[in-house]
Amino acid sequence: xxxxxxxxxxxxxxxxxxxxxxxxxxxxxxxxxxxxxxxxxxxxxxxxxxxxxxxxxxxxxxxxxxxxxxxxxxxxxxxxxxxxxxxxxxxxxxxxxxxxxxxxxxxxxxxxxxxxxxxxxxxxxxxxxxxxxxxxxxxxxxxxxxxxxxxxxxxxxxxxxxxxxxxxxxxxxxxxxxxxxxxxxxxxxxxxxxxxxxxxxxxxxxxxxxxxxxxxxxxxxxxxxxxxxxxxxxxxxxxxxxxxxxxxxxxxxxxxxxxxxxxxxxxxxxxxxxxxxxxxxxxxxxxxxxxxxxxxxxxxxxxxxxxxxxxxxxxxxxxxxxxxxxxxxxxxxxxxxxxxxxxxxxxxxxxxxxxxxxxxxxxxxxxxxxxxxxxxxxxxxxxxxxxxxxxxxxxxxxxxxxxxxxxxxxxxxxxxxxxxxxxxxxxxxxxxxxxxxxxxxxxxxxxxxxxxxxxxxxxxxxxxxxxxxxxxxxxxxxxxxxxxxxxxxxxxxxxxxxxx
Amino acid sequence: xxxxxxxxxxxxxxxxxxxxxxxxxxxxxxxxxxxxxxxxxxxxxxxxxxxxxxxxxxxxxxxxxxxxxxxxxxxxxxxxxxxxxxxxxxxxxxxxxxxxxxxxxxxxxxxxxxxxxxxxxxxxxxxxxxxxxxxxxxxxxxxxxxxxxxxxxxxxxxxxxxxxxxxxxxxxxxxxxxxxxxxxxxxxxxxxxxxxxxxxxxxxxxxxxxxxxxxxxxxxxxxxxxxxxxxxxxxxxxxxxxxxxxxxxxxxxxxxxxxxxxxxxxxxxxxxxxxxxxxxxxxxxxxxxxxxxxxxxxxxxxxxxxxxxxxxxxxxxxxxxxxxxxxxxxxxxxxxxxxxxxxx
Ligand SMILES: Nc1ncnc2c1ncn2[C@@H]1O[C@H](COP(=O)(O)OP(=O)(O)OP(=O)(O)O)[C@@H](O)[C@H]1O
Ligand SMILES: [Mg+2]
Numbered sequence: 071x072x073x074x075x076x077x078x079x080x081x082x083x084x085x086x087x088x089x090x091x092x093x094x095x096x097x098x099x100x101x102x103x104x105x106x107x108x109x110x111x112x113x114x115x116x117x118x119x120x121x122x123x124x125x126x127x128x129x130x131x132x133x134x135x136x137x138x139x140x141x142x143x144x145x146x147x148x149x150x151x152x153x154x155x156x157x158x159x160x161x162x163x164x165x166x167x168x169x170x171x172x173x174x175x176x177x178x179x180x181x182x183x184x185x186x187x188x189x190x191x192x193x194x195x196x197x198x199x200x201x202x203x204x205x206x207x208x209x210x211x212x213x214x215x216x217x218x219x220x221x222x223x224x225x226x227x228x229x230x231x232x233x234x235x236x237x238x239x240x241x242x243x244x245x246x247x248x249x250x251x252x253x254x255x256x257x258x259x260x261x262x263x264x265x266x267x268x269x270x271x272x273x274x275x276x277x278x279x280x281x282x283x284x285x286x287x288x289x290x291x292x293x294x295x296x297x298x299x300x301x302x303x304x305x306x307x308x309x310x311x312x313x314x315x316x317x318x319x320x321x322x323x324x325x326x327x328x329x330x331x332x333x334x335x336x337x338x339x340x341x342x343x344x345x346x347x348x349x350x351x352x353x354x355x356x357x358x359x360x361x362x363x364x365x366x367x368x369x370x371x372x373x374x375x376x377x378x379x380x381x382x383x384x385x386x387x388x389x390x391x392x393x394x395x396x397x398x399x400x401x402x403x404x405x406x407x408x409x410x411x412x413x414x415x416x417x418x419x420x421x422x423x424x425x426x427x428x429x430x431x432x433x434x435x436x437x438x439x440x441x442x443x444x445x446x447x448x449x450x451x452x453x454x455x456x457x458x459x460x461x462x463x464x465x466x467x468x469x470x471x472x473x474x475x476x477x478x479x480x481x482x483x484x485x486x487x488x489x490x491x492x493x494x495x496x497x498x499x500x501x502x503x504x505x506x507x508x509x510x511x512x513x514x515x516x517x518x519x520x521x522x523x524x525x526x527x528x529x530x531x532x533x534x535x536x537x538x539x540x541x542x543x544x545x546x547x548x549x550x551x552x553x554x555x556x557x558x559x560x561x562x563x564x565x566x567x568x569x570x
Numbered sequence: 571x572x573x574x575x576x577x578x579x580x581x582x583x584x585x586x587x588x589x590x591x592x593x594x595x596x597x598x599x600x601x602x603x604x605x606x607x608x609x610x611x612x613x614x615x616x617x618x619x620x621x622x623x624x625x626x627x628x629x630x631x632x633x634x635x636x637x638x639x640x641x642x643x644x645x646x647x648x649x650x651x652x653x654x655x656x657x658x659x660x661x662x663x664x665x666x667x668x669x670x671x672x673x674x675x676x677x678x679x680x681x682x683x684x685x686x687x688x689x690x691x692x693x694x695x696x697x698x699x700x701x702x703x704x705x706x707x708x709x710x711x712x713x714x715x716x717x718x719x720x721x722x723x724x725x726x727x728x729x730x731x732x733x734x735x736x737x738x739x740x741x742x743x744x745x746x747x748x749x750x751x752x753x754x755x756x757x758x759x760x761x762x763x764x765x766x767x768x769x770x771x772x773x774x775x776x777x778x779x780x781x782x783x784x785x786x787x788x789x790x791x792x793x794x795x796x797x798x799x800x801x802x803x804x805x806x807x808x809x810x811x812x813x814x815x816x817x818x819x820x821x822x823x824x825x826x827x828x829x830x831x832x833x834x835x836x837x838x839x840x841x842x843x844x845x846x847x848x849x850x851x852x853x854x855x856x857x858x859x860x861x862x863x864x865x866x867x868x869x870x871x872x873x874x875x876x877x878x879x880x881x882x883x884x885x886x887x888x889x890x891x892x893x894x895x896x897x898x899x900x901x902x903x904x905x906x907x908x909x910x911x912x913x914x
Contacts, residue, residue, distance in 0.1 A: 381796075381798075383795065383796075402800055402801075402802065403795050403796065403797075403798045403799075404798050404799060404800035404801075404803075406798065407798025408798075412798070413796060415796055420792045420793060420796060421792075421793050421796045421797070422790070422793055423786060423789045423790050423793055423856075424790070425789055425856060425857070426785075426786070426789060430782070430786075434782075434786060434794075434797045434799070435797055435798065437779050437782065437783075438779070441779050442779075443778055443779065444777050444778055444779070445777055445778060445779055445781075445782055487797065
């Protein structure tokens, strides 16, 4: 442990407010050379805000900022970059229209003496870097065409290999499946051993305990505790985070879990022999009223494509789809919604209006119902307020622009939108991504509630925990095909991983 | 002045974020307004004939046709699309309404005279049809609006040419003549029509479900699709709305100018786009509105009119207009960035 040495980065009494909202209140934080520093805390606790201060995103704050023992102020991200600080943001900040190679070298493309970009060299080096990290893609593809998990990996790779000596990872594993997470951890440990300092934010307490040397806990804009990982436990951390007995909140799913014998209602959705180019092959299943169907698989197994087909955003090459026994071909997402299907996609950027207030984000799904021609803002706000309270979205102000909420709270808004609707079939992609333990538990309860009301629910995830905590029946998808179904039998994390 | 947020009052924002970020996020509304005040003050001081009641009336009349066309264009730009065919569609609609009206015997056009209401309906149907073609090209075939409307610009010009064959027509139905060149109680009808259409556009954008959808589609098209909105229908509708507004502007314009001929509306393409953008409606969609367009119209109107009141080289005027437009574009793009930062 590095406690004896003086820290390379030391923050004292950092306070930061956004208008009336105090995001940080007098926080101390110290980072040593060659340590992995885990950061945990509830949604909106201020983790991202503190990291953005370190990375120069928020230049205005009060408190003392010491780098290498000298008082420093960054005026921009460029200053931070020059000081050797790199950050992977919680929201993907890749450039979707550029190629993979351009993204890897964003801002410092190799150029020849005349200042021309050396494309071939850039592509080759990007390819080498990525394959060192276990990513196998053509460096010349447009980044936006890749699945979100891969985009996230590429962004991580960019920062890890940028030569930064302080690396901040804000929920880097939220879109990754276990094999990529493993690779990431190995790389992090290697970088640490070479002397790099790493801050790692995650809502997966087990990951934090496993990979980090020191853990800091945030609550409500304050630092609650900082301990060596070896000296603490999951239960203690959760308790520090949310202040109540939290062990029962998070199940670790290492033991067998009994799936219920089928007692579900009528078939709401029947999918038969669905196929899509190289992504899906002859996928068939049924989703029933009052049942949560989990679909598990590694990144790139075809889940995303499947969810898009169910919601009318992609057209399958073959196969049929029937809702309540009637065959359907959806020409648009509007048609799918009219048929009673709702989708919460995995990417926040793709499903929310960041410049619009929270209530408009929530009411969009029900406008058709509450207003024939004229808008009814009072009613919209009332409905949104109810959802915000039910999901405990913080701050509970429906007039606030969505972009001002913390990541986890934005995710809740995305769910709130469809809760107000409510559909016959709800398709959730990574529904608890970026949520703290308490919020995950809330989501689990909400999904159970909806199930009790007779909705058919499909949960697609690359995290075994998500599927295990929600599903009554589980399909495992591998390279676009259903390879295993768990129904009315024992299942565990290991069995899922083995099947995938 | 303006904006989409009927329900979120500026005070809301202010309370939650402090004054500086509030001003920064409102830059797109504030900057054009300040420009307008500055220009008006400048010309009022520079020329005694500028700040008179008569001249204000002149400015209003001068911006009316642009205003009518800009209503529809505002919808299009709010959706982050563009319509380059507005001036051509205005032109062909104006020509069509004359084509279906009985002309004096010395006019050498083989036209098809009809009763006034039929001529108006046919002309409206023509512009709606052209708008529909734009809509289908954009949504069904997937041609970018920039290219699709560029083609439509040529097509509409071609139809105009075929109808008038280089000649000039003068007569339009009496209703159009009145609305285009008559006045009531000293107020020109064309100003009233423009005001009513701008108001109508504002009400639709602010208080109707369709208006909300326009902002949502412009703000984040993918999210709109994931919310189950019929994005293609909305995009198609704004293209048709734009074409119809242009058509109405074209018919009244013909009456206002007193003649219908080829290339009569060419300057209105740039003027309309400039009015919308100078007013602060975001070229990236989702931000701005009719209020902004009105400010933009006045900025252009005051500029065009004011330059006539001061003694400068008329060729220099063109350059000055261009520079002002460039400044507005810079502010537009810059405002977007500031807003993103404020929301970061
Ligand atoms: N740009 C902003 N404008 C206004 N308020 C903001 C802004 N960014 C963050 N906040 C507020 O500051 C608080 C802390 O947010 P922060 O993003 O740091 O939380 P977090 O700990 O990263 O949460 P999560 O786990 O959900 O990502 C929240 O209440 C949030 O609403
Ligand atoms: Mg965060």
